Amino acid sequence: MSDRPNIPFLERQSYRRRRLIDTVRMVPVVGAVLWAVPLLWPTPEDGAGSVASSDAIIYIFLVWFALVLLGAWFAFLMKRSDAQEEGGGR
Amino acid sequence: MGALNILVGVCLIYVAFLFAVAFGAERAALNGKGGWLRSPLIYTLSLSIYCTAWTFYGAVGYAARSGLEYLTIYIGPSLVVIGWWWLLRKLVRIGRSQRITSIADLISSRYGKSNMLAVGVTILAVVGTTPYIALQLQSVTVSFGVFSDAYGAELTEINHGNNALLVACGLALFTIVFGTRNLDANERHHGVVMAIAVEAIVKLFALLAVGAFVVWGVAGGVSDIFERIDASKIGQWDMRGDRWATLIFLSAAAFLCLPRMFQVMVVENEDEDHLRTASWAFPLYLMVMSLFVVPIAVVGLDMMPPGANPDFFVLTVPLATGNDGLAMLSFLGGFSSATSMVIVAALALSTMVSNHIVMPIWLSAQSGGATVSGDVRHVVLLSRRISIAAVVFLGYLYFRLSGGGAALASIGLISFAGVAQFLPVLIGGIFWRGATRTGAFVGLSVGFLIWAYTLLLPSFGTGTLIGTAVLTEGPFGLGWLRPQAFFGITGMDPLVHAIFWSMLLNTLSFFIASLVGFPSPLERLQGAQFVNVFEHSRTPQSWSGSLAQSEDLMVMAQRIIGAREAQRLFEREARRQGLSGLVPEPSPDFLAVLERELAGSVGAATAHAMIGQIVGGASVSVEDLMAVADETAQMMEYSSRLEAKSEEQARTARQLRQANEKLTQISEQKDAFLSQVSHELRTPMTSIRAFSEILRDSDRLSAKEKVRYSSIIHDEAIRLTRLLDDLLDLSVLENGQVSLNEQTGVLGDVLDHALSSALTGNQTVELRVMRDLLSEKVTLTTDLDRLSQVFINLIGNAQKYCDAPTPKLHISVQYGQGQLVIDFIDNGSGISKADQAVIFEKFARTGEQKVSGAGLGLAICREIMTRLGGSVDYLPGQGGAAFRVILPQSAALAAQ
Incomplete structure (x- = not known):
């Protein structure tokens, strides 16, 4: 890697980093949308068959867990890209 | 009774353990061995003070009453933390670069270091937090009461009150000991943070233990518990959409604005990178905390008699099944939740009260201002300590006065809605440079008035602070101002109604007042600093001083940050400036550094004022x-x-x-x-x-x-x-005395006459004249004799001065643009450029004199043409001498 020309490599790296940040920004938006889905569920007042609490719990906690996993994964990627930037950047 | 004694004993041991942990952490930090104290894990765990006794006990009660609605309280903060890149990162960076000590400090600093605003925010924060502290005290005493009931011990009302007082005193003591040990410039409290991290683990472990016991001990595993959930009264999704969305928003807003959350999240933050870990670890913590809430609630509903308080199922379920050890662990979990919240809230509020209310008053009361010798540190510390005691006591007072009747969750939500009013000012301040102090004042006032009127006052119960008539008819019979139905819109959930209107009108008035007003220079500078914090993380430099003042500054700094720290700071700065002694030059750089250091102890507004007092006359204000x-x-x-x-x-x-x-x-x-x-x-x-x-x-x-x-x-x-x-x-x-004799004639005739007059005489060389007779058929009405005189002169000149072997004169006539133009062009050598300037002057004659003449001819021509309303000019670049006579349109009216 060291014998490669430095600059194009860095540009590519910082480009990747920007896109990574974009992704990190989108995670809460995705979470908000997924957690807004229960707004669409029928309630007993609507008459039609409503959603069982156990299903609701499973859905909400699955979303939660997925967000945590995504967050952890992106946090790891961010950390790595930070380290690379510090290592090769200056 | 024995078990009760054991409980008291365990509690005391636990408290002693917490003291030891905090003490150990302080010692480790002091000795520089506190590397592990500054880990992302500790940071994440310290964030868990979001989960108070309200979470530990209240969530189960909440779930038992309203199903899955309790999840909104944890979903909001999860989204905020996962979206750290949007907001938290900026908040933390601002907090670090500006040495922010509290949310009041942040808001006041952003809006031009306005102490008025800081006082306002502080008061509102105290009002919003006091019920919450009362709630924690209540939870501790009630849970103690639950235990004593279970063991048949008689606890009277007085005992209840005494318990609460005891707990309050203990918490105040802990906070004072570890919260005001030193006046650290960066306002970090390793002992406190470590203690609440330990408490975070205790409460998580306790709740998980109870949950696991309920699922696998009482019920028959996961599938059984799901069946029980679906069969219970909360077995169906029954959630109003507006409440779901509003509560998620509310909890997210409160997470950002709660003074205690701001304290751990921004002020106690050691490293921005910790946010990265917290961004997923904290949502995980919240998820685990809320995982067993519904099972506990459902099992509690099954097991307990119908009248039992669901808020304490976490305690009563283990007790009812005879698991005393588990119940004790659960009690410790609740105790941890309550105490950590009270400690951090008291710490955060006392910083605000001391920096923004007590210190300014004390400073202005001192006649000599900041330069009086003597240690101010003890004053700051004393004011902090008194503030802590006052805040905790206020919570106790509220608890005693309110009687502890209302359901826990509702107090929590009212408190959330109160502090959420900071949100527009906070967000606007760090993302919008146009936000002004006036806007912040107006927005906060409007938001809090509406919050108090629509939510806080009605919460005390109808007929106590707000009359029944006002609730149903509106104040003074104004129906559109009914506290729970603004503008006659009925049918909204009261909480949703209050949050909707308060946030909407708060934001709107903040925005409009910001647009209308004009910010002061300091506000604009601070605004730029906050909004563009990632471009430049420096404070605006606004000081200049003389060397004599360095000593005064030293005196003041010693009093605030301590003699040793101050001397170290001054020495470091002096070295940085390249000086050998202890006293640096009071350069703007140094003053900015000093101001920031002081701001860490007494807040930005006070630090600014103190330096201003000393540097005084020499201060270069932004104005x-x-x-x-x-x-x-x-x-x-x-x-x-x-x-x-x-x-x-x-x-x-x-x-x-x-x-x-x-x-x-x-x-x-x-x-x-x-x-x-x-x-x-x-x-x-x-x-x-x-x-x-x-x-x-x-x-x-x-x-x-x-x-x-x-x-x-x-x-x-x-x-x-x-x-x-x-x-x-x-x-x-x-002299203009000439009288013109106007006649009408044809141009050709005039030229004929002029030629015959000019060319008479015995000339050696004959001048050939070329004309275009057709174009000369122009009828003129002017003084023809004078015009003829001009022509004669020009033709005569050509004859006299043309030096060509076969001299020729070309006469051309053009009619256009309202002018009659007659050009006289010969084929001689012309007139030199220098002479062109003077030929029309009187007595001018060009070159050497070949021919006699007085040099008056062209001067006369020019005068005549001026009289006739036209002109005569030399026309350069025609190959010989060329003159252009121009007659105005009026003279040639009858043309062609």
Whole structure:
């Protein structure tokens, strides 16, 4: 890697980093949308068959867990890209 | 009774353990061994003070009453933390670069270091937090009561109150000991943070233990518990959409604005990178915390008698099944939740109260201001300690007065809604440079008034602080102002109603007032600093001082941050400036650093004021800088105006020089002419005199000679007369005394006449004239005699001066653009550029004199043409001498 020309490599790296940040920004938006889905569920007042609490719990906690996993994964990627930037950047 | 004693004993041991943990952490940090204290894990765990006793006990009760609604309280913060890149990162960076000590400090610092705003925010934060502290005290005493009930011990009301008082005193003591140990410049409390991290683990572990016991001990595993959930009264999704969305928003807002959350999240933050770990670890913590809430609630509903308080299922379920150890662990979990919240809340609030209310009052009460010798640190610490005690006592008072009746969750939500009013000002402050102090004032006031009116007052119960009539009819019978149905919109959930209107009107008034007003220079600078914190993380520099003041600054700094720290700081700064001693120059850089250090102890507004007091007269306020900038702009404008003026003067000088040159030339011409005219007059006069003398004196003249001599005299006299006529003619023309004799004729005829007049006489070389007769058929109405005179002159000149072997004169006539243009162009060598400028002057004659003439002809021509309303000019670039005569349209009205 060291014998490669430095600059194009860095540009590519910082480009990747920007896109990574974009992704990190989108995670809460995705979470908000997924957690807004229960707004669409029928309630007993609507008459039609409503959603069982156990299903609701499973859905909400699955979303939660997925967000945590995504967050952890992106946090790891961010950390790595930070380290690379510090290592090769200056 | 024995078990109760054990409980008390365990509690005491636990408290002692917490003291030890905090003490150990402080010691480790002091010895520089506290690396592990600053780990992302500790940071994440410290964030868990979001989960108070309200979570630990209240969530189960909440779930038992309203199903899955309790999840909103944890979903909101999860989203905020997962979206750390949007907001938290910026908040933390601002907090670190500006040495922010509290949310009041942040808001006041952003809006021009306004202490008024800080006081307002502090008061509102105290109002919003006091019920919450009361809630924690209540939870501890009630849970204790649950235990004592289970063991049949009789606890009277007084005992209840005593318990609460005891707990309050213990918490205040802990907070004072570990929260105000030192006046650290960066306001971090390792002991407190470590203790609450430990408590975070305890409460998580306790809740998980109870949950696991309920799922696998009481119920028959996961599938069984799901069946039980679906069969219970909360077995169906029954959630109003508006509440779901509003509560998620509310909890997210409160997470950002709660003073205690701000304390752990921003003030106690050691490293921005910790946020990255917290971004997923904290949502995980919240998820695990809320995982077993519904199972516990459902099992509790199954097991307990119908009247049992669901808020304490976490305790009563283990107790009812005889698991005393588990119940005790659960009690410790609840105790941890309550105590950690009270400790951090008291710490955060006391910082605000002390920095923004007590210290400014104390400073202004001191006659000598900040320069009085003596340690101010003890004053700051004392005011902190008293503030802590006061805040906790206020919570206790609220608990005693309210009687602890209302359901836990509702107090929590009301408190959330109160502090959420900071959100527009906070977000606006760090993302919008146009946000102003006035806007912040107006927005906060509107938000809090609406919150108090629509939510806080009705929460005390109808008929206590707000009358039944007001609730149903509106104040003074104004129906559209009913606290729970603004503008007559009924049917909204009261909480949703209050949050909707307070946030909407808060944001709107904040926005509009910001748009209308004009911020002060300091506000604008701070605004730029906050909004663009990632571009430049420096404070605005606004000080300048003299060396004499460095000692005063030293005195003051010692009093606030301690003698050793102050000396170290001064020495470091002096070294940085390249000085050997202890006292650095009070350069703007140093003053900015000092102000930031002091801000860490007493808040930005106070630090700014204190430095201002000392540097005093020499302080360069931002207003001054702006004034200087204005002056500079004025000077620049003035100098550019001067420049323009000097340019103008240079132009005038140039014109004057030209005029002078011309005048000199004219004067030379005049002198030349005078000698010429005297010569012209003298020559004929001499010959007249000589020949008349001959005629008089000699008698032997033949008749032929007499005739010859007298005809010479005659000719010379005619020449004299003509010269005098010309001079007279010119002076008449110049004086404007000429009367024009208008006639109508054809241009061609005038030219014919002029040619025949000019070309008579015995010329050696004949001038060939070329004309275009057709174009000359223009009828003119002007003084034809004068015009003819001009033509004669021009043709005569051509004849006289054209030096070509076969001289030719081209006469062309054009009619256009309202002008009649007649060009006289010969094929000679023309007139030199220098001469072109003067040929129309009187007495001017070009080059060497070949031909006699007084040089008046062209001057007369020009005068005539001016009288006729036209002009005559030299026309350069035609291959020979060329003159252009222009007659105005009026003269050629009858053309063609």
